[in-house]
Amino acid sequence: MTAPLTIALDGMGGDQAPRMVVAGANLARKRFPNANFLLFGDEPTLTPMVKRFSGLAERVTIEHADEVVLDEDKPSVAMRQRRRSSMRLAIDAVGEGRAAAMVSAGDTGALMATSKLVLKTLPGIGRPAIVGVFPTQRGESVVLDLGAKVDCSARNLCEFAVMGAVFARAALGVTNPTVGLLNVGAEALKGNDTVRSAAAILAESDLPFTFHGYVEGNDIAAGTVDVFVTDGFTGNIVLKTAEGTARLFVDFLRRALKRSMSSRIGALLARSAYRALREQLDPRRHNGAMFLGLNGIAIKSHGGTDAIGFANAIGVAVDTAVQGCNTRIVEELQRIALVDSASIATRTDTNGVTS
Amino acid sequence: MTAPLTIALDGMGGDQAPRMVVAGANLARKRFPNANFLLFGDEPTLTPMVKRFSGLAERVTIEHADEVVLDEDKPSVAMRQRRRSSMRLAIDAVGEGRAAAMVSAGDTGALMATSKLVLKTLPGIGRPAIVGVFPTQRGESVVLDLGAKVDCSARNLCEFAVMGAVFARAALGVTNPTVGLLNVGAEALKGNDTVRSAAAILAESDLPFTFHGYVEGNDIAAGTVDVFVTDGFTGNIVLKTAEGTARLFVDFLRRALKRSMSSRIGALLARSAYRALREQLDPRRHNGAMFLGLNGIAIKSHGGTDAIGFANAIGVAVDTAVQGCNTRIVEELQRIALVDSASIATRTDTNGVTS
Numbered sequence: 001m002t003a004p005l006t007i008a009l010d011g012m013g014g015d016q017a018p019r020m021v022v023a024g025a026n027l028a029r030k031r032f033p034n035a036n037f038l039l040f041g042d043e044p045t046l047t048p049m050v051k052r053f054s055g056l057a058e059r060v061t062i063e064h065a066d067e068v069v070l071d072e073d074k075p076s077v078a079m080r081q082r083r084r085s086s087m088r089l090a091i092d093a094v095g096e097g098r099a100a101a102m103v104s105a106g107d108t109g110a111l112m113a114t115s116k117l118v119l120k121t122l123p124g125i126g127r128p129a130i131v132g133v134f135p136t137q138r139g140e141s142v143v144l145d146l147g148a149k150v151d152c153s154a155r156n157l158c159e160f161a162v163m164g165a166v167f168a169r170a171a172l173g174v175t176n177p178t179v180g181l182l183n184v185g186a187e188a189l190k191g192n193d194t195v196r197s198a199a200a201i202l203a204e205s206d207l208p209f210t211f212h213g214y215v216e217g218n219d220i221a222a223g224t225v226d227v228f229v230t231d232g233f234t235g236n237i238v239l240k241t242a243e244g245t246a247r248l249f250v251d252f253l254r255r256a257l258k259r260s261m262s263s264r265i266g267a268l269l270a271r272s273a274y275r276a277l278r279e280q281l282d283p284r285r286h287n288g289a290m291f292l293g294l295n296g297i298a299i300k301s302h303g304g305t306d307a308i309g310f311a312n313a314i315g316v317a318v319d320t321a322v323q324g325c326n327t328r329i330v331e332e333l334q335r336i337a338l339v340d341s342a343s344i345a346t347r348t349d350t351n352g353v354t355s
Numbered sequence: 356m357t358a359p360l361t362i363a364l365d366g367m368g369g370d371q372a373p374r375m376v377v378a379g380a381n382l383a384r385k386r387f388p389n390a391n392f393l394l395f396g397d398e399p400t401l402t403p404m405v406k407r408f409s410g411l412a413e414r415v416t417i418e419h420a421d422e423v424v425l426d427e428d429k430p431s432v433a434m435r436q437r438r439r440s441s442m443r444l445a446i447d448a449v450g451e452g453r454a455a456a457m458v459s460a461g462d463t464g465a466l467m468a469t470s471k472l473v474l475k476t477l478p479g480i481g482r483p484a485i486v487g488v489f490p491t492q493r494g495e496s497v498v499l500d501l502g503a504k505v506d507c508s509a510r511n512l513c514e515f516a517v518m519g520a521v522f523a524r525a526a527l528g529v530t531n532p533t534v535g536l537l538n539v540g541a542e543a544l545k546g547n548d549t550v551r552s553a554a555a556i557l558a559e560s561d562l563p564f565t566f567h568g569y570v571e572g573n574d575i576a577a578g579t580v581d582v583f584v585t586d587g588f589t590g591n592i593v594l595k596t597a598e599g600t601a602r603l604f605v606d607f608l609r610r611a612l613k614r615s616m617s618s619r620i621g622a623l624l625a626r627s628a629y630r631a632l633r634e635q636l637d638p639r640r641h642n643g644a645m646f647l648g649l650n651g652i653a654i655k656s657h658g659g660t661d662a663i664g665f666a667n668a669i670g671v672a673v674d675t676a677v678q679g680c681n682t683r684i685v686e687e688l689q690r691i692a693l694v695d696s697a698s699i700a701t702r703t704d705t706n707g708v709t710s
Contacts, residue, residue, distance in 0.1 A: 099420040109545075126396060137603055147539050150547045184502050184591040190464075192505045217595025222601035233547055234589050236539040240572025241593045245600040248492060248576035252635050253608070256628040263628035270621030280607050 004034050007317050008090040011041025012068040015304045017231050018046055021105070024310025025060060027039060032318050033318065038093050040065045047276035065089050069110045078110030079117050087111060091118045092298040099219070101297035101317035103288070105310060106329040110199070111300055112148050119296035122326060124333040127156045128293035129232070130300060131167050132239065133286050136223025143220065143228040144170050146289055147236030154197035157181065157229055161202055163292040164227035165209035169322045170318075179207075180215030182238070190214065194231070208281035221299040278308025280341050284351060288313030292318055298322055359389050363445040363454035363670050366396025367423040368461025370659045373401055376460070379665025380415060381408040386666065387673050393448050395420045395441040402572030413665070420444050421634040424465045433465030434472050442466060446473045452658040456652035456672035458643070460665060467503050467646060468587050474651035477681060482511045483648035484587070485655060486522050487594065488641050491578025498575060498583040501644055502591035509552035511535065514586055516557055518647040519582035520564035521687050525678045526671075529581050534562075535570030537585035537593070547568065549586070565688060635663055643671030647684070652676055 009025060011018045018041050025037050036059050039046060043064035050060050065086035069078045082088055087106045092255060094100040095118045104111050112128065121128055129145035144164050161179045169179040181199055183191040191199075191214070202211045212225045217238065220228055230238065257267040267274070279285065284302075287309035293300045297320050301313035320326075364380060366373045373396050380392050391414050394401060398419035405415050408476045420441035426562055442690040443459045448454040450473045459466050467483065476483055484500035493646045499519045504511060516534045523532040541652065557566045568646055572593065575583055585593065612622040622629070634640065639657075642664035646653045652675050658669035675681075 087463040109540075135603070137606060150539060182592055184505060184588055217592040217597075217601035219601070221599030230592075233539055234592055237537055237572040237589055237593055238596050239586070241575055241596050242572075242600045244576030245597045246604060248490070248572075249601060251492060252632055253628075254633040256635070259628055259631065263625040264619040266623065266628070267623030268621065268695055269624065270618040272613055273614055273618035273621070275606075277607050277611040280611070286606035292687055314644075317484065 005032070005318060006036050006038055006093075006099045007314060007321075008038040008093040008102035009040065009314075010090045010102065010104035010106055011039050011046055011062075012065065012086040013104040013111075013133065013303075014301065014310070015105075017105060018042070018049060020222065020305065020307045020310050022046065022049040022053070022056070023307030023313060026056045027307055027311035028318075029056060029059045030313035031315065035059075035318055037061070038063060038099055040089040040091070040093075041068075042086075042316060050168065063089060069106050072109055072199075073107065073110055075107070075109035075113035078107065079113040082110075082114075088114055088118070088335050090297075091115050091298060093117055095297065096298065100321040101299060103299045103301055103310070103313050103317050105301035105305060107145055107303070107315070108300055111298065115291055115294050115298040119294045119298065121293050122295050122330055122333070124330075125159055125293040126162070127152070127159065128291050129160045129163060130235075130289045131164060131292045132289040133171060134220055134228075134242065135280060135286065135317070136221055138223030140172055141220065141223050141226050141228060142171065143230070143235060143238065145230065145232040145235045146239050147232045148291065150231065150233040152194065153232035154194050154201060157194065157198035157231070158201050158205075160229045160294070161209075161211070162207070162332060163199075163329055164229055165207075165323060166329045167290065167292055168226045168294045170320065170325045170328060176210060177226040177231060178210045178212045178323060179227040180212040180225035180227055183214040183216065183233060185214065191352060198229075257343060284309030284312055286312075288316030290316060290325070292325075295326065297326065357389060358586050360387070360673060360676060361391050361393055361454045362676075363393040363395065363457035364669070365442045365457065365459035365461055366394050366401055366417075367420065367441040368459040368466075369656065369659075370460075371661060372597050373397070373404060375660065375662045375665050377401065377404040377408070377411070378662030379669060381507030382662055382666035383669035383673075384411060387669065390414075390669075390673055392416070393418060393445070393454050395448075395512035395666060396423075397441075402500060406635045418444060424461050424528045426462055426468060428462065428465055430464035433462065434468040437465075437469075443469055443473070443693040446653060448471050448653075449653065450474055455676040456654060458654045458656055458668050459667070459670050460656035460658050460668070462658070463502055464656055466653065468683070470646055470649050470651070470653040474649045474653065476648050477650050477685055477688070479685075480514055480518070480648040482507070482514065483646050484515045484518060485590075485644045486519060486647045487644040488526060489575055489583075489597065490635060490641065491576055491637040495527055496575065496578050496583060497526065498579050498585070498590060498593065498631075499647065500585065500587040500590045501594050502587045502598060503646065505586065505588040507549065507586035509556060511559075512549065512553035512586070513556050514648070515584045516553075516564075516582065517562070517687060518684055519584055520562075521684045522645065522647055522680060523581045525675065525680045525683060531565060532581040533565045534582040534584060535567040535574065535580035537575075537583055537589060538569040538570065538571065540569065553584075600705075619659070639667055642668075643668030645671060645675055645680070647680075650681065653679065655672045
């Protein structure tokens with residue numbers, strides 16, 4: 001990264017905001033020396049907070065926001081009525097080209113609705129999706145949709161597959177990503193109509209990635225494919241189930257190691273191993289989910305994250321902006337003509353596969 | 356348990372069948388001295404296998420089955436055409452009253468379709484569900500549906516709530532179970548129409564359990580409620596995601612502990628702690644999911660399980676048979692009149708809550 005980059009921050013979103021936003025910006029400032037921040041929120045609160053970190057004030061421009069999006073706000077209310085909110089103004093900054101990306105730990109629904117209104121979807125995309133990175137046995141995989149759209153059509157799932165593959169190329173560096181559709185079994189006859197239709201469309205399309213077919217819940221941690229595609233209802237529950245299970249394991253391990261003196265000594269000797277494990281599974285490490293399919297970069301941080309997690313979300317904003325993820329999506333979508341089931345019968349692929 | 360109990364076993368279902376079925380029966384025989392087994396499958400194969408375990412032959416009656424349900428069989432094919440299969444004959448034994456329960460590690464769809472055909476659903480139940488026990492921070496919770504029905508109506512979800520509460524009372528021993536509906540957020544406006552309608556019905560009903568409202572994926576491992584209700588698509592993926600994440604954690608831990616000499620020594624000293632942890636998270640420990648809502652007990656074991664896991668599935672069969680879970684469900688369903696949204700306006704509950 002050499003060119004200077006401006007990242008807009010929603011200073012008021014998140015359980016521990018604004019403190020963790022400012023502290024997170026301070027961590028990110030050191031990691032990304034060319035990044036500057038436009039920080040939106042209550043100016044009288046933010047100014048002394050920023051000053052507390054020496055060296056931060058030069059990199060941060062505070063812009064006052066009268067309003068805050070409340071957790072109880074319906075997304076439609078947040079979108080239409082909170083025009084002076086810290087979240088809205090940060091998104092506006094991206095829409096106006098004043099910032100290359102924005103980050104918010106505020107309500108997901110409000111952030112999605114407002115981002116869509118301001119930034120609009122990319123050409124060819126019906127529904128944006130939230131994509132996140134999961135640790136796996138084989139490294140990392142991306143999963144989408146993590147909750148942008150609870151009811152999805154087959155066409156939506158196909159678009160998610162295309163966007164997820166582009167994101168995997170950019171974020172994970174895989175040349176030919178494999179893409180799987182999350183289902184209740186690997187056999188062709190399993191699942192609901194939507195998933196089966198999406199599989200039929202993808203199997204018949206001339207896609208710039210490898211469609212692996214159906215995958216199951218356990219395939220995520222196994223890393224069976226690079227991109228896991230599902231609807232926002234299932235994806236959101238999957239994300240939180242995986243996080244909860246990881247926390248449960250850590251807790252069980254901690255309790256087990258306290259049971260005897262020799263375990264305690266053993267735990268002490270192996271503490272570097274536990275540290276490595278904790279880091280590998282730290283949800284903050286994978287914080288920062290991207291809204292894929294919007295004409296501008298909006299990154300959603302966990303609402304409950306701390307400064308370390310928020311700094312990682314800023315990292316995702318910097319990476320996707322630098323790597324031009326959205327430009328690539330538009331290119332991919334132009335290159336591939338996603339067929340739908342009606343046109344399959346009459347189409348012959350250029351690679352010789354009669355579909 | 357004092358009265359003798361006969362459990363029917365599908366000898367041919369599962370990746371490691373018939374060997375693990377026979378070895379599992381041998382383990383279960385020691386744990387449940389009053390249980391006898393009706394073992395269905397290829398008689399020439401099974402007889403020498405049973406004889407290999409001294410003391411097992413007296414407790415097992417082998418009944419020959421010509422056919423096996425194949426993984427590639429559609430549930431409808433398994434149900435209609437495999438009438439001489441080991442799975443079908445084991446279910447028939449329950450239907451005829453020759454066995455108190457049956458256990459199979461065969462295909463879930465085939466087992467569900469055939470069980471429904473033979474045993475029929477309990478009065479008042481539209482759709483059976485698969486229920487399983489998950490380890491949590493607070494002990495254990497039950498989750499349903501784990502994959503019986505991929506598309507669920509609000510009414511289906513309400514029935515799952517009632518059945519899950521009965522099962523939690525019997526299996527977990529909780530007097531007043533709390534029940535939550537799995538959703539993408541705890542707020543009332545979140546989720547899809549089905550989940551919102553189900554929540555409205557449950558909130559207005561005079562239920563013999565506490566309806567907690569919405570819960571999220573991370574609440575499962577936290578054990579926020581005793582009973583987690585969701586559709587079979589989401590539930591199946593949640594189950595497998597949790598299993599996959601637990602395996603990932605074990606793998607990461609193992610690798611981390613091998614990184615240095617002091618970690619290796621530490622791991623050796625703490626090996627009793629790791630053993631305890633492994634046991635706590637062992638998927639075999641929680642093997643054996645019940646088909647709730649059928650007029651007879653059919654237990655689904657993991658297809659890939661071994662003898663230890665299969666013995667635990669037999670344990671679930673014994674427990675639910677002894678505790679009369681199905682009788683309780685019928686009683687509960689008769690006691691409570693699950694209102695539907697249409698009748699809410701005109702109904703006043705006996706406990707004084709105008710609904």
